[in-house]
Amino acid sequence: MSNYLVKKGLILLSSLFLVTVLTFFLMHAIPGDPFIQDKAIPEEILQALHKHYGLDQPLYVQFFKYLDGVLHFELGPSFKYEGRTVNEIISTGFPVSFYLGMEALVIAVFGGICLGSIAAMNHRRLPDYIMMVIAVLGISVPSFILATFLQYLLAMKLSLLPVARWGSFSQTIMPALSLAALPLAFIARLTRSNMIEVLQQDYIQTAKSKGLNGIKVLLRHVLRNALLPVVTYLGPLTAAVMTGSFAIEKIFGIPGLGQWFVMSITNRDYTVIMGVTIFYSALLLLCVFIVDLLYCFIDPRIKQDYDKK
């Protein structure tokens, strides 16, 4: 078991390092720099700016300096936003995205499992078809279209919710729903197909014929086995949903982390690009790691495999 953990941990750290190196050099390879703008800056001023921000040094020097900062959890100042550090940008943006992401995750997981189960239990009957239409819509309609539609319907036409912005619970509902739609549909489909398969297994027939009630069979025997693939999907999903979405944050004017992934590149805000990328990779790898751990408990076969070796 500990072997398994050490191996996974090492893979995690080396992946993170690789991501850092690749991002750093790719980022510097794209044309344009943080200070280029439509009003051309005289050469002497540009040089002074580069010197001020340490961009005049050779690239490898900049890289090792940066790496040194990262090891001390110092991600540097933003080039574009005066007086703001990347640490601060992450520490103020992440809680917002986390809150929204969790709300969306809860909706997606509960909604998805419920819809999937109902569909599977009513296989090839009306509820099944309705659920599947919803799922197909959820997968095929992009979140920003759904967001605009919800805005039009719930805020403009029905005046039930505020159009946008951030601060109260009512302002989180529409963005959370828009974010949840795709994973919800995906989870519903996963649950449904796995449940249909599990429901045909002999042990389910046995449980039913022993006279256990339907709910018990469903919860203890069917769902537990049908949800394994959902757990796998949950790792990357959690990381993605917690770090926010550019489109949703833009449409609803939410001060989350998601917009920085796009904005930092448009601005060539080097330190922010690096900071948010490293943060996202670390979070993603961590979530995948946790899923691996969870697997050991849910699926005893994995643990046994490792213990044998």
Added chain:
Amino acid sequence: MQKWLLAPLLLLQLLAGCGKPSSSYLPKKQELRLNLKSEPPTLDPRKATDTTSVSVLNLCFEGLTRMNPENEPTLAAAQSFTLSEDQACYTFTLRDSLWSDGHPVTAYDFEKTLKTMLNPLFPCEFAADLYIIKHAKPAKLGKCGLDQVGVIALDEKTLQIQLEHPVPYFLSCLASHAFFPTPSHVVEKNPQWLDQEYVSNGPFYLKERQYHLSMLLKKNPYYWDKEQVRLETVHLALIQDELTELSMFENAELDWAGYPLSNLPTEALPSLLQEGILNQYEIAGTYSYVFNTTQFPFNNAQIRRALSLAINREEIVNNITMMNQKPAMNLVPPMLWAQTPACFKDHDLMEAKRCFAKGLEELGIKQEEFPAVTLSYNTLVGHHKIAQAIQQQWNLALGIQVKLVNKEWKVFLDELQHGQFQVARLGGIASIEDPTTFLDEYRYLSNGKNCSKWSHPRFTALLEESDLTADATKRLALLREAESILIQEMPVAPIYFYTGVYIKQPYVKGVHISKLNQMDLKWAYVETDE
């Protein structure tokens, strides 16, 4: 099954339209809710270069002068001034005014701010705007000391500014953020002043700032002219999405949508126009296409002229941009000098064909040998549509094959400034209220803004002569002649003059928008129900 699907739809239909505020609604307080669109990168007047930051600075700070609603510079932080015989040395007497923390505004604040910006080590991107001040450029280059720069505070209330040459529009320059003072008693003590102690001297001060969410401005109780300021509160939302902004406006969550702080979605313009609530105004700015004059075949003036004449500007403004823009047959917008006759005729196919034939002859090539032209622009639907139209117009008029290439913004700028293009989109809004703001770009080859790499000895000589001409009429005549040379040579093809569009709630009054597309709320107010 179909019937129960209809039920929720019917319910929605019934509920639709509920909760809309009526058109006769009047607010209770002197409060204005605007959308600033994006987070201002900096609120330091010494560093800001982008329009978002400058919009906030214009509300919070005030220079020696301020543009009044008639677009004339009037004395603001200065009470009076004298101008030397050679018209190059201004001596200002400051009025007794206070910073928003109650400290007096002094001439030293102005001097220290300007000299900091000109310090070679200080990261000020627009320092070149200050090069009209004597010895400013050598100081920034580190070739002379800051003590030689022509800005001196003679005492607490007297500021002397010595210029390199007479600048007839200098009083308007002083109203821009480049010449705003910073509170030296705070800046020197607290390097974190932007976050912790944001002190300003304008009609409003920053009360609260939530990054990427909102800003709250309050009327400055220490402002010298506070009787004129009627608004008590200005809320600035930071909504990037134009459609969301429009929805919020329609839901009465905003008092203003569109220019000059943001933009209206192009798709919404026709219906807003039809409803009769769309407001339009002219901006001193020109949308144009620049030719890379170092590249064959654009090294030939006749070819450039032919391409420019073949553009059908009327068609573009009527069918594509649709914001009531005027076709541009001059580089300098008519707003910056009274009544300029158009330098050429729009869509003059006869003349275009004649110039094209002459150009081909000069280059010594046949029509079939004329290479395919690459037209670059930054990725944006509006630019793409215009480029498509021009692609077709050139093809029809002159039989030229045009390839369209769109680039990400910073990549586009990088290629533009390094001369890696043939024809490229260029757009600019005047930074000062004077024709030189457009003409100066082409004065010297060394100017980074001169992407065309075009230069002309007579053009340069005329601009240099205009610097030394104190007589306003003579100076304008020189500038007009310079412009006509530029248009004759056509390193840049003007297409249309910018306009701005906005919608506002009917109770919003007195908002002033300058020729440079900057909003001023000093005189703004809302009609309240009292």
